[in-house]
Amino acid sequence: MSSFNYTIAIDAMGGENSPDKVIQGISLFLKEDKEVFFNIFGKETLIIKEISQYKNILPQNYKIINCESQIEDKDSVRDAIKVGKNSSMWKAIESVKNKESHLVISSGNTGALLVISKLLIKMMDGIDKPAIAGLWPNFKGVSVVMDLGANIEFNEKNYVEFSKIGAELYRSIFDKKNPTVALLNVGSEEIKGHEELKNAFNNLSNGKNNFNFDGYIEGNHIKDGDVDVIITDGFSGNIALKTAEGTVNFITSEIKKIFSNSFFGKVCYLLSFPLFKKVKQSLDPRKYNGGIFLGLNAPVIKSHGSADGLAFFYSIKLSAKILRGGLVKRIKSNFENE
Amino acid sequence: MSSFNYTIAIDAMGGENSPDKVIQGISLFLKEDKEVFFNIFGKETLIIKEISQYKNILPQNYKIINCESQIEDKDSVRDAIKVGKNSSMWKAIESVKNKESHLVISSGNTGALLVISKLLIKMMDGIDKPAIAGLWPNFKGVSVVMDLGANIEFNEKNYVEFSKIGAELYRSIFDKKNPTVALLNVGSEEIKGHEELKNAFNNLSNGKNNFNFDGYIEGNHIKDGDVDVIITDGFSGNIALKTAEGTVNFITSEIKKIFSNSFFGKVCYLLSFPLFKKVKQSLDPRKYNGGIFLGLNAPVIKSHGSADGLAFFYSIKLSAKILRGGLVKRIKSNFENE
Numbered sequence: 001m002s003s004f005n006y007t008i009a010i011d012a013m014g015g016e017n018s019p020d021k022v023i024q025g026i027s028l029f030l031k032e033d034k035e036v037f038f039n040i041f042g043k044e045t046l047i048i049k050e051i052s053q054y055k056n057i058l059p060q061n062y063k064i065i066n067c068e069s070q071i072e073d074k075d076s077v078r079d080a081i082k083v084g085k086n087s088s089m090w091k092a093i094e095s096v097k098n099k100e101s102h103l104v105i106s107s108g109n110t111g112a113l114l115v116i117s118k119l120l121i122k123m124m125d126g127i128d129k130p131a132i133a134g135l136w137p138n139f140k141g142v143s144v145v146m147d148l149g150a151n152i153e154f155n156e157k158n159y160v161e162f163s164k165i166g167a168e169l170y171r172s173i174f175d176k177k178n179p180t181v182a183l184l185n186v187g188s189e190e191i192k193g194h195e196e197l198k199n200a201f202n203n204l205s206n207g208k209n210n211f212n213f214d215g216y217i218e219g220n221h222i223k224d225g226d227v228d229v230i231i232t233d234g235f236s237g238n239i240a241l242k243t244a245e246g247t248v249n250f251i252t253s254e255i256k257k258i259f260s261n262s263f264f265g266k267v268c269y270l271l272s273f274p275l276f277k278k279v280k281q282s283l284d285p286r287k288y289n290g291g292i293f294l295g296l297n298a299p300v301i302k303s304h305g306s307a308d309g310l311a312f313f314y315s316i317k318l319s320a321k322i323l324r325g326g327l328v329k330r331i332k333s334n335f336e337n338e
Numbered sequence: 339m340s341s342f343n344y345t346i347a348i349d350a351m352g353g354e355n356s357p358d359k360v361i362q363g364i365s366l367f368l369k370e371d372k373e374v375f376f377n378i379f380g381k382e383t384l385i386i387k388e389i390s391q392y393k394n395i396l397p398q399n400y401k402i403i404n405c406e407s408q409i410e411d412k413d414s415v416r417d418a419i420k421v422g423k424n425s426s427m428w429k430a431i432e433s434v435k436n437k438e439s440h441l442v443i444s445s446g447n448t449g450a451l452l453v454i455s456k457l458l459i460k461m462m463d464g465i466d467k468p469a470i471a472g473l474w475p476n477f478k479g480v481s482v483v484m485d486l487g488a489n490i491e492f493n494e495k496n497y498v499e500f501s502k503i504g505a506e507l508y509r510s511i512f513d514k515k516n517p518t519v520a521l522l523n524v525g526s527e528e529i530k531g532h533e534e535l536k537n538a539f540n541n542l543s544n545g546k547n548n549f550n551f552d553g554y555i556e557g558n559h560i561k562d563g564d565v566d567v568i569i570t571d572g573f574s575g576n577i578a579l580k581t582a583e584g585t586v587n588f589i590t591s592e593i594k595k596i597f598s599n600s601f602f603g604k605v606c607y608l609l610s611f612p613l614f615k616k617v618k619q620s621l622d623p624r625k626y627n628g629g630i631f632l633g634l635n636a637p638v639i640k641s642h643g644s645a646d647g648l649a650f651f652y653s654i655k656l657s658a659k660i661l662r663g664g665l666v667k668r669i670k671s672n673f674e675n676e
Contacts, residue, residue, distance in 0.1 A: 139588070149524050152532050186487050186576035194490050194573065219580030223588040232577070235532065238524035239574045240581040242557030247585040250477070250561040251621060258616045265613050272606040278596045283589060 004037035006323045008316065009092040009101035012042030013070035014108025015305035019047050022107070024309025027054035029316040030061060036320055038062040039101050041088040042070070067091050071112050073305060080112035081119070089113060093120050096298045103319050107303040107312070110291070114150060117293060117300045124328075126335030127295040131162050132234070132302070133169055134241065135288040135318070140225030144170050145184075147234040148241050148291060154233035159183060159200030160207070164334045165294050166229035167211035172325025173318070176228065181209075182217035184232035184240070192216070210334070248283060286311035290318045299327055342375035344661045346654065347430040347439035350380035351408040352446025353643035357385050360445070362647025365392035367654040368399060374658055376400040377439050379426040380408070405429050409450050411643060418450035419457070427451060431458050434636045441657050445641040445650070448629070452488060455631060455638045462666075464673030465633040469500050470572070470640070471507055472579065473626040473656070478563030482508050483522075485572040486579050486629060492571035497521060497538030498545070502672045503632050504567035505549035510663025511656070514566065519547075520555035522570035522578070530554070548672070586621060628653035630660070637665055 010026070012019035019042050026038055040047055044066035051057050067088040071080045084090050089108050095101040097120040106113050118130060133146035146166050151158065163181045170179040183201060185193045193201070193216070204213045217227050219240055232240065259269040269276065289311040293300040299322050303315040348364070350357035357380050364376055378385055382404035389395050405426040409418045422428050427446050433439040435458040444451050456468060471484035484504050489496065501519045508517040521539060523531045531539070531554070542551045555565050557578055570578065597607040607614065627649040631638040637660050641653040 137588075139591070152524070184577060186490070186573055186580075219577045219582075220584035220587070222581065223584040235524055236574050236577045239522060239557045239570070240577050242524075243560065243578040243582050244557075244585045246558035246561040247582045248589060249558070250475075251586060251589050253477070254620050255617050258613055258620065259610075268606070268610040268613055272597075272610060275596055275603050275606055279593050282592050282596065 005035045006103075006320060007037045007039060007101045008319055008323075009039045009095045009104040010041065011089045011092040011104065011106035011108055012040050012047055013067070013088040014106045015073075015303065015307060016107075017308070018107060019043070020050050021307065021309040021312050023047065023050040023054065023057070025312030025316055026062070027057050028309065028313035029320075030056050033317070033320055034061075036316075036323075039065060039092070039095050041065045041067050041092040041095070043068065043088075065091060065095070071109050073109050075109060075112065077109075077111045077115045080109060081115065084112065084116070090116055090120075093117055093300070096300075097121055102323055103299045103301065105290075105301040105303055105315055105319055107305055107307060110149075110302055113300065113302055114293060117296055121296045121298050121300070123295055124297055124332055124335060127161055127165070127331075129158060130293050130295040131165065133166060133292040133294055135290070136222060136230070136244075137283075137288060138223050138225035142174075142288070143222065143225065143228055143230055144173075145222065145230045145232070145237060145241070146294070147232065147237050149234045149238035150293070151234040154196060154235075156196045156199040156203060158233075159197065159231055160203050161295075162231050163200075163204060163209070163211070163213070163229070165331050166231055167209075168330040168334065169292065169294060169322075169327060170228045172327040172330055173321050174228075175325070178210075178212050179228035180212045180214045180226070181229040181231060182214040182227040184222075184230050184236060185216040185218065245285070248285070252283075287314055290315035292318070292322070294331070297328065299323075343373045344441075344658060345375045345377060345439045346657055346661075347377045347433045347442040348379065349427045349430040349442065349444035349446055350378050350385055351405070351426040352444045353411075353641065353645060354445075355646070356445060357381070358388050359645065359647040359650050361385065361388040361392065361395070363650030363654055364400070365395050366647065366651035367658075368394050371655070371658055372399075374654075374661075377403060377430070377433050379403045379405050379430040379433070381406065381426075403429060403433070409447050411447050413447060413450065415447075415449045415453045418447060419453065422450065422454070428454055428458075431455055431638070434638075435459055440661055441637045441639065443628075443639040443641055443653055443657055445643055445645060448487075448640055451638065451640055452631060455634055459634045459636050459638070461633055462635055462670055462673060465499055465503070465669075467496060468631050468633040469503065471504060471630040471632055473628070474560060474568070474582075475621075475626060476561045476563035480512075480626070481560065481563065481566055481568055482511075483560065483568045483570070483575060483579070484632070485570065485575050487572045487576035488631070489572040492534060494534045494537040494541060496571075497535065497569055498541050499633075500569050501538075501542060501547070501549070501551070501567070503669050504569055505547075506668040506672065507630065507632060507660075507665060508566045510665040510668055511659050512566075513663070516548075516550050517566035518550045518552045518564070519567040519569060520552040520565040522560075522568050522574060523554040523556065583623070586623070590621075624649035625652055628656045630656070632669070635666065637661075
């Protein structure tokens, strides 16, 4: 590895507008943090051309590893594994396996990223399945919600494992000693949860946890910010995330429609522009960009495919926090003690 | 039954501010629709006192059935069944069983309402489980989403059954001949859905349906309005609904906070007041008040516990639509033909 404290492998080719947005994100990051070195995987000519536009990306900040091929969003995972060995994604993940990088970020195909990461970086001893964690804004700050879609089938052990992993993630990002963890469940007492969830609840209620177990939480209380880490199966988690995204889009579109429907509305909007800008900033999903794959021997960060340069910057920033917080070591210590 | 076309049994005692909001809802309804007769169950003295405040509720519009006891939200379903036989909820449901009413509305304890309805009104022949359906606003109008929490465990047959039932509900409320139905699922192709869901997908793709089966839909596309009926298991459905509620609340609170944080903001808000009022009206959850229990031999409507008079009015309006649309007969015809 380089003489820098942290080295991040970047798959520069995944998602929309790559590698431009990726390089823009690196430039934004280097303006505020100089402790990270980047191994950049992708088409060298395109990457060099884009880097030349940013004066603050210096030769000592990065190394380009030319990869002529790339995995496309439409590729099946099977194809990606079969023919993707020279792709930017594969090579980036491989550099983590070979200890040339500490962490990998990609905007590419989620399924391929998950499966190739599992194949090369491998699961930590004692952890059954990887999980995808995400940041979720709330009234008091940000929570971690997981699993957001890696695992459709879930058992008691997964809930308990993921509670521990999620607590360590929160601890490493936000430096809070004793984060609060709860299990996502449905409302009415009588119809509450399925067996696996109830068993996990009992297990966590009676167990000696290094976090504060707060029982069940309902979907309408995620926003309250009283719980730091919300654990759910990948099916419900993905549906919660996507439904929340859709709802934000629905409301903001309704507001835009109403304010642009009349001359009076347009005047009001212009006058209130600084306030609407603040609202937009406060709700900006780019600040929470980055699905964190957990349970592997190194962190893997999935940037949203449609992310722009600013959003990619936030996923690099999150990655640096995770590395500084010593996440992998923290998680490992939980499972070695068992 | 009365000489009116439709008779609705009202549990006047459930939820907050009852029976006041219930009577207010009836008054609002009678202003625009005179074809419905109400059997009102609850504390007679309180109901009479409240009715006296509304000049448009005439003696021929209703009958009060005095019930001294009521089921509380905090009561367990077991207790409700054991000691609730003289409660307003029980008696209201019983009046449907005895064919004195066509439909029952309650703001009370959801679990008790579901179980007592199942006990007294019974499931239709050929249908395994009841489902809770709800109205969900979208860019083009309103969709139906179900199950919102009645069934945690779900199998292939439930998905298929509920697709048929949901289509009939949509047809009876919105008078659309060939509604579009889709199954709620998660994003990535590779990790798509569990076995039951995949089997239901195959079954519906190959089956002869009296609706337009549109495959899978993700949570972020519910709002698009391209699908009329969205079918999911009760666990995911409840989480989607609650998460959407929480997200609406989060966004509107952020907007309020930003506009009330400065003098300038307050001025902008005052100026834009008619527009914000429109936004509020467009997003008003009261318009979509009413969980519809389906699969029973008569429709049962659960009004939100915290609903006010206007919200209760909307659930009566929905009930009248369901009765006029001949929902129960429609659903029955699907299962008799099998």
